[in-house]
Amino acid sequence: MPTHFKGSLKTIRSLNAFINLMRASESVIGRLQKRLSAEGLTASQFGALETLLHLGPLCQTELGKKLLKTDGNVTMVVNHLEKRGLVKRVRAGEDRRFVSVHLTPKGRALIQTIFPRHAGAIQEEMSVLSVSEQEKLRNLCRKLGRKNKMIKKEIIK
Amino acid sequence: MPTHFKGSLKTIRSLNAFINLMRASESVIGRLQKRLSAEGLTASQFGALETLLHLGPLCQTELGKKLLKTDGNVTMVVNHLEKRGLVKRVRAGEDRRFVSVHLTPKGRALIQTIFPRHAGAIQEEMSVLSVSEQEKLRNLCRKLGRKNKMIKKEIIK
DNA sequence: GTTCAATAGTTCTATATTAAACTAATATTT
DNA sequence: AAATATTAGTTTAATATAGAACTATTGAAC
Numbered sequence A, B: 001m002p003t004h005f006k007g008s009l010k011t012i013r014s015l016n017a018f019i020n021l022m023r024a025s026e027s028v029i030g031r032l033q034k035r036l037s038a039e040g041l042t043a044s045q046f047g048a049l050e051t052l053l054h055l056g057p058l059c060q061t062e063l064g065k066k067l068l069k070t071d072g073n074v075t076m077v078v079n080h081l082e083k084r085g086l087v088k089r090v091r092a093g094e095d096r097r098f099v100s101v102h103l104t105p106k107g108r109a110l111i112q113t114i115f116p117r118h119a120g121a122i123q124e125e126m127s128v129l130s131v132s133e134q135e136k137l138r139n140l141c142r143k144l145g146r147k148n149k150m151i152k153k154e155i156i157k
Numbered sequence C: 001g002t003t004c005a006a007t008a009g010t011t012c013t014a015t016a017t018t019a020a021a022c023t024a025a026t027a028t029t030t
Numbered sequence D: 001a002a003a004t005a006t007t008a009g010t011t012t013a014a015t016a017t018a019g020a021a022c023t024a025t026t027g028a029a030c
Helices: A011-039 A043-055 A060-067 A071-084 A104-126 A131-156 B009-039 B043-055 B060-067 B071-083 B105-126 B131-156
Strands: A086-090 A099-103 B087-091 B101-102
Touching: A011 A104, A011 B009, A011 B105, A011 B131, A043 A060, A043 A071, A043 A099, A043 A104, A043 B009, A043 B060, A060 A071, A060 A099, A060 B009, A060 B043, A071 B105, A099 B009, A099 B101, A131 B009, A131 B071, A131 B131, B009 B105, B043 B071, B043 B101, B043 B105, B060 B071, B060 B101, B071 B087, B101 B105
Parallel strands: none
Antiparallel strands: A086 A099, B087 B101
16 A cells, blocks of 8 residues: 655655555554443543553643643543543542542443453554564564654653 | 663663653644644544645545544544634545545645645654655554554454 | 642543444345 | 345434633732
C-alpha cells in the first residue's frame, strides 16, 4: 500500500514508513478492540482498569497522562466505569481538588480475569515477529516516542 | 514505559513491543492531528480528501476500505465534507446503489494546499530515524499488517 | 490577608467510531 | 417470474475524543 504521492525520495520514504506504522497499529488495535468489546469493555475502559490494577489508585489527571487522553475524556470513562461499579471515586483529604480513582473488588476481579486473555491475544498478534524483530520494533518506536517528549518540552519552554 | 505485569518473558516481550508501537503511533498521530485541526480538518476528513486526490473518485465502500473505517462512519465523514462543499456525491448510472464521491474544485484546491505541508510534517516526525531505520520499521509493520490479511481471509472462508 | 494565578475536574459542543437495524437496489435461485 | 440473498448506503444508539468554557479549590504575590 505505497503512497501515490509524487515527491522527493526522502519524503516518499518517510510517508511509506509512516503509513505502514499507522496501518499496523490500527489493524492490531482494531482486532484487539473487537476482543475487548466481546468482554464488554471499550479500549479506554480496559486501559483505565489495567492502569489502576498495575499502578494502584490514581487521580484523574495522572490517569489521563498514562492513557494519553484529555481530562474531559477521563471524566467520561470514569463515569461509565463507576456506573458499572468497577471503580469508585474517593476525594483525597489533603487537597480537595483531587479525586483518587480506585478499583472496586468487582472491578479488580474483572480486570484480573480479562487482562491475561488480552495479554495472550497481544502475544499472538506479535508472534509474526521473531524475538529480535520485536526488540527492534520496540527500539524504533521508542525513538519516535522520545522525539515526542523533546517537542513537548520545547512547547512548554 | 515498560509493562508492570508479571508474566513470562515471552509475554512481557510481546507486551513491551506492543506498548511501544501503540505509544509511537498515538503520539505521532496526535501531533499531526493538531496540525490538521489548525487547518480546519479532522484526521478522517483529511484521509478521505487525500485518498480521493491520489486515487480519484471512489464509492463509499471503497473509501471505507482504504481508510479502514466502517460504512456508517464514511457516510458521516462524507456528509461533513459535502456540507462544506469539498466533495460531491454522484449516483453512478449503472448500478444505482453506488455513490461515487468526487472532489469539488474547492476540495481539490484545499487538499492540494494542505497535503504537502502534512507530508512535510510527517517527514519531520520520521526524521529521528535514519533511512535504514525507516525501511526497517516499514518492513516490521508490514509483517504485522500481513497477519491482518491472513486472519481476514480465514474469517471469510 | 485580599487579589491573582494555577490546578483538578466537570460540562458542553462538535466530530468520530462501531455495531446493529434498516432501506433500496441488484443478483441468484428455484 | 417470484422468492431469497446480497450489496451499498443511511440511520440510530452508545461511547470516545479533543478543545473550550466553566467551577471549585489551592497557591502565590503584592
